[in-house]
Amino acid sequence: MEKALKKYSPVFILPTLAAFIIGFLYPFCQGLYLSFCKFTTVRDAAWVGLSNYAKVFADASFGNAFRFTVAFAVVSTLLINVLAFTLALVLTRGIRGTNAFRTVFFMPNLIGGIVLGYIWQILINGVLSNLAKPLLALNTAAGYWGLIILMCWQQIGYMMIIYIAGLQSIPGALTEAAEIDGANSWQILWKVKLPMVMPAVTICLFLTLTNSFKLFDQNLALTGGEPNHATELLALNIYNTFYARSGPQWKGIGQSKAVIFFILVVVIALVQLRSTRSREVQQ
Amino acid sequence: MKNRWLSLGLCGIMTASLLAGCGSNSSTASSAGSASASASGSAAASGKVYYLNFKPEQDQQWQDLAAKYTQETGIPVTVVTAASGQYETTLTAEMGKSDAPTLFQVNGPVGLKNWKDYCYDLSGSDVYKQLTSDDFALKDGSAVDGIAYVIETYGIIYNKALLEKSGHSVSEITNFASLKSVVDDITANSSKLGFAAFTSAGMDGSSDWRFKTHLANLPIYYEYKADGIGFTDAIKGTYLDNYRQIWDLYINNSTCSPKDLSAKTGDDAVSEFVNGKAVFYQNGTWAYNDIKSVGDDNLGMLPIYIGAQGEENQGLCTGSENYWCVNKNAPAEDIQATLDFLNWVVTSDEGTTALAQDMGFVSPFKAAKESTNPLVKIANQYIADGKTSVDWCFATMPSEEWKNGVGSALTAYAADQTDAKWAAVVSAFVDGWASEAKLANG
Numbered sequence: 001m002e003k004a005l006k007k008y009s010p011v012f013i014l015p016t017l018a019a020f021i022i023g024f025l026y027p028f029c030q031g032l033y034l035s036f037c038k039f040t041t042v043r044d045a046a047w048v049g050l051s052n053y054a055k056v057f058a059d060a061s062f063g064n065a066f067r068f069t070v071a072f073a074v075v076s077t078l079l080i081n082v083l084a085f086t087l088a089l090v091l092t093r094g095i096r097g098t099n100a101f102r103t104v105f106f107m108p109n110l111i112g113g114i115v116l117g118y119i120w121q122i123l124i125n126g127v128l129s130n131l132a133k134p135l136l137a138l139n140t141a142a143g144y145w146g147l148i149i150l151m152c153w154q155q156i157g158y159m160m161i162i163y164i165a166g167l168q169s170i171p172g173a174l175t176e177a178a179e180i181d182g183a184n185s186w187q188i189l190w191k192v193k194l195p196m197v198m199p200a201v202t203i204c205l206f207l208t209l210t211n212s213f214k215l216f217d218q219n220l221a222l223t224g225g226e227p228n229h230a231t232e233l234l235a236l237n238i239y240n241t242f243y244a245r246s247g248p249q250w251k252g253i254g255q256s257k258a259v260i261f262f263i264l265v266v267v268i269a270l271v272q273l274r275s276t277r278s279r280e281v282q283q
Numbered sequence: 284m285k286n287r288w289l290s291l292g293l294c295g296i297m298t299a300s301l302l303a304g305c306g307s308n309s310s311t312a313s314s315a316g317s318a319s320a321s322a323s324g325s326a327a328a329s330g331k332v333y334y335l336n337f338k339p340e341q342d343q344q345w346q347d348l349a350a351k352y353t354q355e356t357g358i359p360v361t362v363v364t365a366a367s368g369q370y371e372t373t374l375t376a377e378m379g380k381s382d383a384p385t386l387f388q389v390n391g392p393v394g395l396k397n398w399k400d401y402c403y404d405l406s407g408s409d410v411y412k413q414l415t416s417d418d419f420a421l422k423d424g425s426a427v428d429g430i431a432y433v434i435e436t437y438g439i440i441y442n443k444a445l446l447e448k449s450g451h452s453v454s455e456i457t458n459f460a461s462l463k464s465v466v467d468d469i470t471a472n473s474s475k476l477g478f479a480a481f482t483s484a485g486m487d488g489s490s491d492w493r494f495k496t497h498l499a500n501l502p503i504y505y506e507y508k509a510d511g512i513g514f515t516d517a518i519k520g521t522y523l524d525n526y527r528q529i530w531d532l533y534i535n536n537s538t539c540s541p542k543d544l545s546a547k548t549g550d551d552a553v554s555e556f557v558n559g560k561a562v563f564y565q566n567g568t569w570a571y572n573d574i575k576s577v578g579d580d581n582l583g584m585l586p587i588y589i590g591a592q593g594e595e596n597q598g599l600c601t602g603s604e605n606y607w608c609v610n611k612n613a614p615a616e617d618i619q620a621t622l623d624f625l626n627w628v629v630t631s632d633e634g635t636t637a638l639a640q641d642m643g644f645v646s647p648f649k650a651a652k653e654s655t656n657p658l659v660k661i662a663n664q665y666i667a668d669g670k671t672s673v674d675w676c677f678a679t680m681p682s683e684e685w686k687n688g689v690g691s692a693l694t695a696y697a698a699d700q701t702d703a704k705w706a707a708v709v710s711a712f713v714d715g716w717a718s719e720a721k722l723a724n725g
Contacts, residue, residue, distance in 0.1 A: 040397055041379035125546045137486065137545035137691075138698050224488065226545075228691040228711075243371055244683040247396050247723040251375075 035256035040248045052256040055249075061229055062257060065237035072144065072233065073212035076151045080208045081201070084156045088163030089189070102164070106157035113154075117221020120150045124222075136223055143223040143231035150218050155211065159204045166200030167193065198280040202273060209272055213265050234261050330620025332360040335377055335384040337605060339367050340569065344641040351633055358620050368488070371397075378610070385613040385621040389429055390604040391678025392514070395421060396723065402428035403611035403618055410607075410625040410648075419647040421606045429606030432629075433644040436662035436672075437497055437567030438599040439585040442577055445562045449476055453583055459525075459590035463532055469562060470536045480536040482561040485547030486694040493549075493565055494530070495690035498587065499712070500600060500677040502526040505591045507676055514679050516720040520713040525589035527705055534697045537561065541697040567600075568658040571643065579657040586670070598665040602675025603647075681719035688715045 030042065035052060037045035056062055087105060091098050108116070124146045125135050136142055170193060178188050194201075216235035219225070225232035225240065232240070238261060242254035336345050342364040349360035363384075365373035370388070377384050378401065389395045395402070404426040405411045411427055414420060421429030446453060449472065451465045469480040484494055502522035507513060509521060534541040538555050553573045556564040564574070565587065574582070586597045609621050628634035629648040638644045639652035645659050654660075666672060680686060688711040696704040 040400065041375060043379055044400065121546075129543060129546075132542075134698050135543065135545045138695055226691060227695060228688065240684070243375075244687060245722065247682075248400075250722075 031255060032259060035252065035259045037255075038249050038252045040251065048252065052249075052252040053260075055253050056257050056260060059241075059253070061232070061237060062234075064229065065232045065234050068144075068231065069213060069234045072147060072215075073209060076148050076212045077205065077208045079148065080152050080155050080159055081204055083152060084159035084204065085163050085201075087156065087160045088167055089193075091160070092164055092167045102157075102161070105160055108154045109158045111154070113217030114221045116150060116154055117218045120146060120153075121222050124149075137226040140227060140230040143226070146222055147215075147219065147231070147233075150222060151212065151215070154218075155208060159208065162200050162204050163197060166197035170196045195279070195281045198276065202276040202280065205272055205276055206269060210265055210269050213268065234264075330614070330616035330618070331358065332386060332617070332621045332624045333382065333384045334360065334362045334386040335370075335374055335388070336362055336364040337370050337388040337390075338569075339364050340572065341642045344637055347641070348628065348634065348637045352624060352627060355633075356623075356627075358624070360624060374398075383610055383613065385610050385617045386625070387608055387610060389421070389606050389608055391606065391675075392421065393678060393680065393682065393723070394604075395423070395428055395606075395608075398608065399423060399428065401608070401610050401612060402426075403609040404428070405430055405609060405622075408609075408622050408626075410622065410629055413626070413629050413648045413650065415647050415649055415651075419603065421608075429608045430625075431603035431606050432638075432646055432648075433605050433642075434601060434603050434647055435568050435605075435645070436584075436599045436601045436659070437565070437587075438662075439587055440556070440564045440566055440570070440574065440658070441583045441585060442556065442559065442562050442564075443581045443583050445478055445559060446583075449562065453585065456585060456588075457595050459528065459588040459594065462585070462588050463528075466532055466536045466563075478559055479538040479555075479561045480563055481533050481538070482552040482555040482564045483537050483539045483547040484530075484533045484544055484565075484697070485549060485551055486545050486690060486697070487548040490547065490549035490552060491690045491694075492686070494533075494693060495686045496677045496680070497567075497600070498529065498533075498565065499526065499680075499686075499689060500675060501529070501587055501589045501591075501673065503676040503679070504600075504673050505589075507674075513676075516681075516717065516724070518713055518716040520709055522589065522591060523709055523712060525591055526712075527708075529587065529589045530693065530696075531700070533565070535700075541700070544697045545694045568643070568645075568656055568662060571656050571658050582657060582661070584658060584661045584665075586665070586673070596669075596671055598670030598672040599662050600673040600675060601662065601666075602678070604675060604678055681716055681723050685711075685715050685719040688719075 034042065034045055036047060036049060038048045038052075039045035091101055091105075111119075121136060124142060128135050128139065128142060133139065133142070136146060174192055174196070175188055178192050183191065214235055215233050216239070219231070219233045219236045220239075223231040225236050229237075229240075234257075238254050238257045241250055241257055332349075334345065334349070336342060342362070345362045345364070349362045352358065352360050363373075363377075371394075374384070374387055378387075387398070387401075389398050389402075402423075405420075406425065406427040408427075411420065411430060414430060419431040419434070420427045421431070441453070443453070446465075449465075449469045451468065456462045456465055466480040469476065469478075473479050485491070486494070502520070502525060503518065505522045505525070506519060507515070510519075534544060537544075538560050539547065552564060552566075553570075555561045557574055557576050563585075566574075584599060586594070586599050588594050588597065591597075607625065609618060609625075611618070613621070628638065629646065630650045635646075635648075635650050635652045638646050639654045643654050643656035643659070645651070645654050645656075645662075689708065692704070692708040692711040696708050
């Protein structure tokens with residue numbers, strides 16, 4: 001059996017491997033190459049060396065987008081995880097209607113980002129208009145908090161499910177033992193439950209952090225970067241560099257922004273994974 | 284062990300969501316390829332035509348015309364229409380493919396910058412010889428890179444019945460001052476009349492081009508005219524005070540508070556106009572199908588007066604931002620097939636009928652038929668009356684980015700009409716122009 005598996009393993013791996021190479025590896029390498037080129041379409045690239053990268057750092061809008069993205073990612077990651085964990089705690093207590101609540105909280109995640117963006121744009125504009133405040137397209141603060149509310153609403157349910165899975169995998173014997181030893185519920189949460197769900201925390205932090213950094217659809221639909229690029233996240237900034245400028249040189253600059261963006265996300269994700277992994281405990 | 288399974292499963296979910304994030308943006312092009320060619324046909328029958336159409340409004344008409352051509356000659360013609368606002372994106376994607384479009388569009392000299400290296404020189408082609416004037420060719424030196432195929436006109440469309448109801452007639456309006464007095468009077472009585480002067484000047488992406496591009500054309504036009512130029516890398520903004528006047532007039536006499544404009548869409552303006560909530564609506568001949576329920580006899584069009592010297596003789600804004608370009612990297616037989624197709628469209632009975640009647644275009648070709656669009660007839664009347672048409676100088680705007688900057692500043696100014704906010708518009712207009720022109724050329 002083992003031998004047969006070994007013999008045929010290439011056959012089983014091939015479809016996935018091919019899909020990975022065609023769909024990910026090849027475009028990625030091409031993208032890397034194009035970031036050093038001046039091009040209009042991918043077929044007529046002319047090598048220009050590092051000049052695209054030099055222009056990226058001369059472009060103030062990229063720095064602004066970066067700062068806005070960091071501010072957004074930090075706050076939304078914290079809020080989403082704290083709220084999702086709280087919900088998970090509440091919904092593992094066996095209160096009535098637990099399943100219904102879980103379903104309801106999970107549902108926003110099933111709606112596409114563009115649709116959500118437009119729905120929230122209407123909602124938030126409605127509120128702002130009633131309060132006689134400047135609407136979203138003129139209001140950086142509203143755009144920022146709008147994005148955070150939107151992302152919380154969309155992602156909390158998803159993260160909640162992961163936390164619930166983590167909480168349910170804690171053996172009852174552990175919490176029981178802690179109770180018998182006289183720990184109160186607060187202590188059980190901090191000293192027993194939280195260390196035990198660290199794997200879930202790792203995953204959730206990773207997902208929310210990278211999602212926040214890569215956010216595009218919701219940003220495009222909710223604010224479109226208005227007013228005047230003030231609420232533009234990195235991904236939208238790259239898109240605008242690519243398509244809103246004239247002249248072939250901008251495609252290359254957009255591409256090198258994308259490469260820098262990729263490196264940034266990878267570094268942040270790795271640092272985060274390493275730091276939370278080290279806190280995971282073995283059962 | 285349990286823990287391992289949990290993390291494994293989560294890893295799976297994670298990868299899936301990562302991959303979903305990387306999903307390519309599939310072009311929302313609506314494709315309806317033509318029927319495959321029958322074997323009959325002339326020598327050029329080996330070629331094929333692939334037209335990436337810019338105008339979603341005329342998608343069906345192009346499909347029909349292409350099918351007719353294929354039936355007649357056996358040459359396959361594929362027409363694909365890019366979704367509204369997605370032309371540049373779709374074109375970039377399509378041009379990278381092995382079966383790239385043989386026929387595509389650019390919107391003028393600035394759009395041409397991106398695609399110059401792909402444009403076949405049309406100076407020896409039959410379709411170029413059909414042009415009524417060389418003004419409609421997009422040239423780069425002596426090479427003809429693009430050919431305008433539709434001439435469009437915009438101005439302030441008005442509802443005749445409502446204007447009469449307010450006690451005014453269009454003959455009163457001959458310049459900015461008289462337009463303003465009529466508008467002010469309508470606004471003063473709007474609660475009694477039940478309608479406003481202007482439709483909402485929506486600054487949503489579906490409508491803001493009417494102001495950041497089309498309205499902004501007027502100060503540019505007058506500046507070019509005063510300086511005797513047709514293109515510049517540094518606009519001076521001589522007529523920006525006039526731009527402010529007309530913008531003030533639009534936003535303060537409309538159906539909604541200027542603070543709400545940022546969220547108003549193009550559809551909002553159309554429905555206000557069609558439902559008789561406003562007299563004036565700035566748009567062009569292409570909008571006819573949206574507003575025809577107002578009634579052909581009830582529609583009129585006024586020049587956009589901004590208070591410039593001698594504007595009593597100003598006509599509507601007429602020009603083109605639709606230029607046909609032939610892909611020079613296509614196989615020779617495809618290029619020939621495309622040129623033959625174009626020539627057929629602009630000379631044959633079926634082609635000219637489709638252009639003029641089905642699509643309602645005014646085309647600058649010798650054999651062109653008269654358009655049935657009533658707004659076009661109004662536009663022709665202005666020319667017959669000896670008014671000077673305003674050129675479409677907005678094709679020389681340095682980039683999309685510039686337009687967006689002006690649009691943002693205009694929206695901010697509309698919500699808070701102070702001199703400081705207007706200074707931001709001026710800065711986006713003048714300084715933005717210089718920096719964008721530098722970036723586009725650099």
